Amino acid sequence: MAAYSLAGKRVWVAGHRGMVGSALVRRLAREGCEVLTASRADADLKNQAQTSAWVERNRPDAVFLAAAKVGGIMANDTYPADFLYDNLMIEANIIEASFRVGVEKLLFLGSSCIYPKFAPQPIVEDALLTGPLEPTNEWYAIAKIAGIKLAQAYRKQHGADFISAMPTNLYGPGDNFDLNSSHVMPALIRKAHEAKLAGAASITIWGTGTPRREFLHVDDCADACVHLMKVYSDTVHVNVGSGEDVTIRELAELVCKVVGFSGDIVCDTSKPDGTPRKLMSADKLRGLGWKPSIALEAGIRDAYTAFLNANYAERVLGPAH
Ligand SMILES: NC(=O)c1ccc[n+]([C@@H]2O[C@H](COP(=O)([O-])OP(=O)(O)OC[C@H]3O[C@@H](n4cnc5c(N)ncnc54)[C@H](OP(=O)(O)O)[C@@H]3O)[C@@H](O)[C@H]2O)c1
Ligand SMILES: C[C@@H]1O[C@H](OP(=O)(O)OP(=O)(O)OC[C@H]2O[C@@H](n3cnc4c(=O)[nH]c(N)nc43)[C@H](O)[C@@H]2O)[C@@H](O)[C@H](O)[C@@H]1O
Numbered sequence: 001m002a003a004y005s006l007a008g009k010r011v012w013v014a015g016h017r018g019m020v021g022s023a024l025v026r027r028l029a030r031e032g033c034e035v036l037t038a039s040r041a042d043a044d045l046k047n048q049a050q051t052s053a054w055v056e057r058n059r060p061d062a063v064f065l066a067a068a069k070v071g072g073i074m075a076n077d078t079y080p081a082d083f084l085y086d087n088l089m090i091e092a093n094i095i096e097a098s099f100r101v102g103v104e105k106l107l108f109l110g111s112s113c114i115y116p117k118f119a120p121q122p123i124v125e126d127a128l129l130t131g132p133l134e135p136t137n138e139w140y141a142i143a144k145i146a147g148i149k150l151a152q153a154y155r156k157q158h159g160a161d162f163i164s165a166m167p168t169n170l171y172g173p174g175d176n177f178d179l180n181s182s183h184v185m186p187a188l189i190r191k192a193h194e195a196k197l198a199g200a201a202s203i204t205i206w207g208t209g210t211p212r213r214e215f216l217h218v219d220d221c222a223d224a225c226v227h228l229m230k231v232y233s234d235t236v237h238v239n240v241g242s243g244e245d246v247t248i249r250e251l252a253e254l255v256c257k258v259v260g261f262s263g264d265i266v267c268d269t270s271k272p273d274g275t276p277r278k279l280m281s282a283d284k285l286r287g288l289g290w291k292p293s294i295a296l297e298a299g300i301r302d303a304y305t306a307f308l309n310a311n312y313a314e315r316v317l318g319p320a321h
Contacts (some may be wrong), residue, residue: 222265
């Protein structure tokens with residue numbers, strides 16, 4: 001099949017204010033397309049009537065579905081109803097509305113938590129639905145699996161060119177640094193930074209520090225999604241990762257090195273570890289001609305700079321800047 005060109009197209013980035021959505025907007029500046037965005041005031045994407053009215057009015061040619069209810073292990077475990085309901089509604093509304101107006105191509109973003117908790121590593125795409133999920137995020141995972149199945153069903157029944165990408169744990173500019181709801185990377189950057197400023201003796205990390213996680217800079221993720229939009233047109237979802245993982249303790253050590261904090265790292269084992277390991281196979285995406293370009297330490301350096309700039313903007317310009 002011929003590659004899909006975004007040039008001259010009307011491209012909707014759903015969730016454009018988020019970490020992934022804003023990286024997609026930055027990346028799409030190089031594609032010669034018109035980027036469409038909907039603010040929350042334009043459409044609450046959980047609301048079917050508002051979503052379909054906005055899509056009818058704006059008629060995108062292509063859609064990146066990066067709007068979602070997103071959070072780290074604790075947020076997922078604490079708000080299962082929100083993570084299941086919001087994500088089911090958002091993805092169903094956008095996929096149905098996109099089909100109705102004849103969107104040429106849609107990319108749905110899922111997550112590596114769709115795979116069974118004890119899937120053989122590295123996890124290949126075919127491992128989907130072969131075993132029980134990790135309990136801390138099964139609600140979110142079920143919603144994301146439903147999103148993959150929606151894209152597949154619209155392709156099977158209607159011939160819609162809807163594809164799915166499953167990114168690993170992402171980090172970078174635009175991340176959520178709230179310690180209760182964030183993922184591990186922004187939490188560690190903030191903890192190490194604040195401990196450095198306070199002259200603290202240690203930082204505390206959640207769990208045992210032994211789980212392994214794979215990390216990808218969000219600009220690499222956006223680049224991979226644009227690549228897939230252009231070259232991929234098939235039923236099976238595609239893993240988007242770096243192909244390498246580290247333990248949480250190793251990650252904490254690396255973050256402390258980048259931030260310049262030299263105290264101890266203490267484990268709070270009353271907090272959950274989550275899945276022991278979720279390294280995804282990168283073979284399919286490599287076979288499609290894409291590989292990451294931002295190494296972990298350089299990526300953390302970039303994320304720390306973005307954190308410092310965001311903090312500065314917040315302090316100087318106020319929260320509404
Ligand atoms: N972050 C990760 O580590 C990671 C890893 C793997 C996959 N992903 C996937 O990447 C996608 C984007 O994640 P992210 O990290 O960029 O999340 P994020 O920063 O929280 O961004 C989510 C975006 O969705 C929008 N949104 C949520 N509910 C909405 C609603 N009801 N109506 C309108 N907009 C709504 C948010 O709008 P507001 O800005 O107005 O709140 C925000 O712009 C998700 O599908 C996620 O599963 C993320
Ligand atoms: C990509 C996302 O991954 C999420 O799983 P998951 O990697 O465990 O989510 P994270 O919240 O990034 O946590 C990863 C690991 O880091 C540990 N960790 C250590 N210190 C901290 C901390 O201060 N904050 C946080 N948040 N974690 C910390 C945490 O216990 C877990 O073992 C899923 O819940 C989502 O559904 C999604 O799939």
